[in-house]
Amino acid sequence: MARRSIRWLVPALLVVAWLAVGGGLGPFAGKLTEVSTNDQAAFLPQSAESTRVLEAQEEFRQGDTQPLIVVWTSGGGDVTPEQQAAATRALAALPGAPGVVGTPTPAFGSDDKRALRGVVQLSPDLSGGELGDALGQIGAKLPVDGMKTQLGGPAATRADLSDAFAGIDGVLLGVALITVLIILLAVYRSVLLPLIIITGAVFALGLACAVVYFLADRDIVRVDGQVQGILFILVIGAATDYALLLTARFREELAGGADRYRAGRIALRRSVEPIVASAATVALGLLALLLSNLTNNRALGPVGAIGIACAALSALTFLPAALVLLGRAALWPARPRPADAGAQGLWSRVGALVDRRPRLVWVASVLPLVALALLAPQLNARGVPLDETFVNDAPSVSAQAALSEHFPGGSGQPAVIVAPAERATAIVDKAEAVKGVSEATAVSAGGRPGDEPKVVDGRVLVEATLRDAPDSDAAQETVQRLRATLHDEDRVLVGGYSAQRFDTTETAEQDTLLIVPVVLAIILLILIVLLRSLAMPVLLVATVALNFLAVLGISTLVFPLLGFTGSDASVPLYGFVFLVALGVDYNIFLMSRVREETARHGAREGVLRGLVTTGGVITSAGVVLAATFAALVVIPLAFLVQIAFIVAVGVLLDTLVVRSLLVPALVRDLGGRAWWPSRLGHDHPKPAPEPSPAHHR
Template sequence: MTTKPPTATRVPFWLRWLVPVLLVVTWLAIAGIGGPTFGRLSEVSTNDQASFLPASAEATAAQEWQAKFRESTEIPAVIVIENGDAFTPAQFGQAAAIKGKLESLEGVSTVIGPIPSEDSKAVQFVVPIESSEAVRDIVQELRDEVKASAPDGMQTFVTGPAGLTADLASAFGGIDGILLLVALSAVFVILLIVYKSLLLPVTVLLTSVFALTAAILLVFGMAKMGWIQLNGQSQGILSILVIGAATDYALLYVARFREALTHTTNRTSAVLTAWKASFEPILASGATVIIALLCLLFSDLNSNKALGPVAAAGILCALFAALTLLPALMALFGRAAFWPFRPKVLPETEREPRLSTGLEGQRGIWRATGSLVSRRPRTVWVASVLLLLVASTGILQLKANGVPQTDVILTASNAVDGQDALARHFDAGSGSPAVIVADEAKAAAVLEKVKATGGVGDAYLLAAGSVPITGAPGAPAAPAVRDGKVLINATLSSAADSSAAEDTVVALRGAVKTVDAGALVGGVTATALDTNTSAQRDLVTIIPIVLAVILVILMLLLRSVLAPVLLMASVVLSYGAAMGVAAVVFNNFLGFPGADATVPLFGFVFLVALGVDYNIFLMSRVREESLKHGTRPGILRGLGVTGGVITSAGVVLAATFAALGIIPIMFLVQLAFIVAFGVLLDTVLVRSLLVPALSYDIGERIWWPSQLGKHSKGAHAPGREPAATDSETENAGVG
């Protein structure tokens, strides 16, 4: 039983003021350093897809060989100038003059072209540019120059890998400021509604923001030292995850602090009582999410491996902020934090009611929910399971095998439009060839196989001294040779990011290996293909690991086997329902062509880890109440006192993840919907009805093999509503 500090207990000065002030000052210092670092994350961030491939991928091996044929890390920008009619000689001459202007730009050296199309309605330039942070600026300069210099009335585009990379970077441009502003605004409004207080929402938000600044410092340091690879996706997820998790932990602590203030007039004693009561569930919750995220280290994709420690670092900082900074602020503010609705000290007789049913002291929706659970437990949990199963059938419509890069950006994109223009007038894979690494002695035979493969528009050996990633069509007399290997560039008939191009790469790999068993096929298309393949393999590998480690944590926390197994089953079922509904929405309402191959895995990790969070909050309180009153009354009491705070936490987390939807990247929009909807489903249906009803129906056996609950005289049989007593106590849940 939780001990209640005596009202008259005198707390030493150092504990009342010195420790809280030191903690706040320490966090102010962290924020002072970490805040400015937020704008520097772009220095250690990259969105180059090839750099996130697993070391075992064929495209990675091909890329390493490709690097030996060049001294720079150039990527091609493909310029297309399109006319409604055939170019006149004068117009072609004007277009050709652009070449010199492009070569005078900073960051541009050799320009290949102009290359006219067969229908004479378009010309093409290939401009290799340095792959660096400046890609976005260089591409914009290219677009400005081409638009200004092209013949009147013509459409101009800068596309290819460089153009798409620049537009992707522009789409991520809102992550640093807009995303954070939207998320914090949404959380602030929700907290105002929940607490009906101005100071408390500000305090909770400060805790979240300070946790984020600490996480940024940690992540920046890891990226700077080369321990992780940071990209725009993991950067956006970090902000959302830290704000959401820190707010959730803060809500749980504040609920226990408010409850403790009804037992004592001493705010320091209340702070310590709340800290002791909330420490275990907050720690278990944070540890569960951290370990689940670190399971991503088993991923075959470097991008997934990077997200694991990045997000885990964020949760760790959220955990520390909720257990140090927030209690310190509460110790300084005391009851004033809740102004104008300050909690009052209850009479001694009302602080801990003698429960016979578990509904004593509850009011409103949570009394009604508890009453429904106690009267019809089996009906409630069976209906909940059936509803989730029906929703899960939508997962059969999920198309998570990758999407073309041109579909990733959801806003207008000059590069995407340029790919369409390329497809109208040239081989659609122009500027993004498949790259074949072959033995010098077998070069001619491999080249012949490549040219004979369906879907290949043209193929040629890389000539000595030419630009490696583009080369020049023809059959060079002196091919470039490195360590006995040559490069063959194959221009694909289909767009480099299309499924047809991926099929061509698969066919190329099969064909060239019949001549040269050691031949490698890489390039933009092969990179995307190997990324999707690795992501689908990760799904099968990581999910069992995540389930196993979370199950062990729950068993240790609840000192039970049956309850954790049932909780995990409920969370997995909730995940299936969320993915099923998401698939229907993506296909039939949002019109997405599919989903990124990593979406199911990320959705699983976040939903399972965060869904278990709420079950930890609920069942740890149920266990606490069951020790005092018996299992069934303890279930109803736990449901009632945690109902408001967990629902509020779920709404906050859903709102923060929904904010990811403002970034016009398909992956983030899809992840935002899956997690936001899944969290709401978990808090409203699974945690409020399914888990309590199932636990109530099973009774004290839910704690098997522990003997918890069997000694209680308060347990009563399911199927009939318990009579409420007149004993009242303040509901510690918020909302």
């Protein structure tokens, strides 16, 4: 009697402990925005020239403000002197307004006489809702009769970013959880089980957010809106996937006649290895991002790994404990069916096809993937233009478009040159002579043209206005020409918005070349340890890499249809880390079961039984993960929409083609050779009373 009480005590204590975690740490999912930053300057390459320029600007106290560019456009006629005077008076009245620092520049007209422009410096302490409120109050003071007023520049862009991430902890999480719940209800046709799985995922997210909050509050890790959104999706998707795998084994044992305690113990024992291997694969793949020279990439590494670890912990502790306590009631009103029920099901037919024509199946699967993969190099990953950064029409984007129409394209986002004070005049002259530069001016202490340049430590700042839009390839080419021309001068650095885009793109490409081989090596080592084979891990890594390239090929075709002329330079790297690591997840789920069945029934029977018995659960897991990543589209940023598309399509392609057809057919065709150098596939299988794969589903 005492022994029976003790064996129920452990799962009860685990559930109580997780209830305490959920109640105590759950609110941290909403508090994570308190330690998040959406200041894009904080996510530049550490060693890049543009970053060193930014540091120099801070010495000039340029970094202590965030510029707000005000642009007035006429309805069609020329700007009148009265309108220009009214705009200047409106700017002069701004000191004392919320967040305004110093005296704004007077309004000056465009060459086409159709627009006016002024610059207002705002406090860097303004962010989030405070920044949006300040812009609203400033904008209310700036109307000029007969002219349209728009706010642009870095401050307005930052406000739009804050708006894009507003409510991320509510809207994104709600959409993801509702999506997962609907899928689980359809899969299990049960009331309690989907709620148990969702509860475990929410507990895992609360724990992950609490750990990340603690670390971010102490500046150990950095979090921005993108990292926060990916963390939410990653934890919910991974926790649900792991739960589906364990629950399937639990239900299988119940159907075989085991009691709830034995079913839970066997399900946990047989699921712990693939779940831990899967979590290690994704976590270590994410941690490889620490090798990146981009701060936001490095930020995602540890934050994502923490989320994966919490998801696995919840799936291996809370879920089995809850299932043991509830037993068959967890599946109500559905009932666990024996393994041979529904013998003519979909996966039985898929298994039979793979068994009859394995070579035809894998060749027919590989050819379209290869054809799509050949399109991958055509994906334009040199950055997203400013007018495509936000999926919706953001005010700062419209303002920049108005500036570019009436003023030199780089107005409001000049190239910034750090130069020796004694060479200031010569540097200005050399910069103005560079093709693509409209004008160059040394920055004065008062910010007014014609005044003496401000000198700090023997250096001055020179602002070079570019003729082309700051987010264009032409502007980046001008930056390269400026650097080539001015690097002959001692202690000269060229930075600014266009230089930052160029340096970020170059760094992202270098990161991809470094991190991709590291991630592949990590995954390969984990698979070798898990499967005790060399041939099988190489085969699996090759298939998921092919799947990734095929998805990039699909993206090349689809992104233009969605209105994207390019993608962020980090999109291929993020897509690779997520798709390869998560794609191997499903192969781990499949092949760990195949290995188990092969040891009992031999190579041919092993792969077919593994496919048939795991087909439903792995496909369900893939649909869940694809749906959770698709929820990222609620954040109206091109970067996250593109990541959502790549991961969602890639996961579906992986689960429906690569894991369901390509891998089983290859393993069936290779037979025991797939397990080389292990003799697993060649050893005489132990006799087993189980029916043939045709009677599994």
